[in-house]
Amino acid sequence: MNTALFKIMMVCVGFVCATGCKQANQGIVIVPDEMQQKVDVLYDGQLFTSYIYPDDLEKPVLYPLRTAKGTLVTRGFPRDPRPNERLDHPHHIGLWFNFGDVNGLDFWNNSYAVPVDKKQAYGSIRHRTILDIQNGKQEGQLTVAADWTDHTGKALLKEQTRYVFSGAGDWRIIERITALTAQQDTVVFTDNKEGLIAIRVDRAFEEPSKEPELFLDANGNETNVPVMNNEGVNGIYRNSEELEKGDVWGKPTRWVSLSAEKNGEAISIAILDHKENPGYPAHSHARGYGLFSTNNLGSQVFDKDAPLFVLTLKPGETVTFKHLIVIKTNGYLTDEVLNKLSQEFFSH
Template sequence: MRISRREWIAAALVGGGSTACSKRLKTNEGAGRAGVLDIPLDGRVYATYRFGREWDKPFLFPLKTPSGVTVTRGWPVEPRPGESDDHPWHRGVIWGHGLINGYDFWRELGRDKTARLIPKAVPEGRTEGELFVVEAELDLVPPDGATIGRCRQRFGVRSTPQGVEVSAEIVVAADHGHGLTFGDTEDGGFGIRFDDAFRQDRGAKLLNSDGLVGSENIWGKRARWVQYSTEVGGKPASVSIFDHPSNFRHPTYWHARDYGLCAANPFGLHDFLRDPNQDGSETVGAGGKLAFRYRILVADGVTPVDEVERLFEAYGEE
């Protein structure tokens, strides 16, 4: 039995979890390592959810194509020789924001300056039909340690004829007696830090749903989806990221960098539009919530534009 989006969000907002499943993993069963939860499909692990206390926020790493090609940068989790070592908070697939009530939940500048997304309990993984689902409930904790809100994350991963599909649902709740203000900054969103092979200066192609190509043309622009494609170790691979039509300010703005970071960010208007008079901030009132949905398609080969568009349209109907 598969839990609907409406049922999951309702459970997230009241603090409950979904219960229908064929197998539930209460700890890191099958992973063999503390602070990790492997995501198995067809007997293989295509992604791992990492939530250990050594990290300031959870993330998916690594992320692989169906043939096993890793599309995420290794550093700082599992460094590879010669790869880039900038922005240590760019780890795999991640969600955060650089200004929530004035606190930085994106960059990591030391525990005395960094806000954290801390799991309230060990995240759970389970199968739901063809999906493997990871759910986590996180506290939004500024450097002073006083929780200001809650974030529920759900990642559903499955194998499809087109590739490995990761569906993400993020619900941020202002449930601590006051509102949450998402400030206007380019730093933040739902993003992925790619393997260095996806750098534009190494031959990667960066494309958006409007047909614009190159970071210089798609950064800060609104689009339904963005695709990065390249060759990794001589093998073609592509990653397409979809912004669900129900999302706040869809089609979203993209913090799509030439060095391999791509993040969907609906808040950074004055940065993206290069206009100090713009204000992309948004306040969620006390007791309210803000929900986001995204999908990532990780493919061997380059998924054709017409196929990406078809998959996006189908996603929009879900």
């Protein structure tokens, strides 16, 4: 996040500074641990999140995510299951970025649950190296490289992603800038609902469920999501067009927020799109069962009257995506604040 965006965040939080908004003492410190295949991100010495890339995951992810108070906002399953969690969609872990149709390969739904004899239909994202780490009082940066591969290990895309971590008082912010470059073959992203940047949230952020649900992925595989105990479940989605709850799904929007109370803590999470992204404004792929996703590469799949969205990269061509993730505690994010953040995000 550039200095201008940090300043607008401070303007947005100015009216709550009396409740404890302060500058970081230690700031952001990023600690790589090659043996554990992770990079910890600390804010004032406390764990905010970790970039993890273990061999048994089909993509690198940020996991877990915490508020400024240390409260978990991401689901534990399948890495660290917690009581009363849903056990569906094992490919939903932390905060991630991938897509359901890249040269016909499904990167989104790949996980340990896919049988070996079906892996040829799926793609994986493999961490390659850490390119840069920068610590700082206001922000810290982590830049990494990865390959998008088919089941044989052939790279379709080279990925370079820069994470910019920042915070102040009750706020934590992640800016993700991802550049994808086609390698030997032309790469085609074809309209698909499974994408693009997503968070699988903690149970408290789900919408209360009243009946079982059945979901199909792009390959026609079924996932049953059962009715569960709704105690403490109170999540509410809202987008920049003032739509709420289930009406958010499939709609183009500049930002989507998800708010809930967890153990007496009022928390909001938001994903902001950038005007320079392909497919802006992105369609929301946010589900009441806990999938919070924003999709720049799906259009007709959400609106049958829209044209088919296809993004083609010839060998050597690059596409870049920018997204902002905001986690706010001690009070919910308002439309006014999110619109200010969105406007400033657009300016850089």
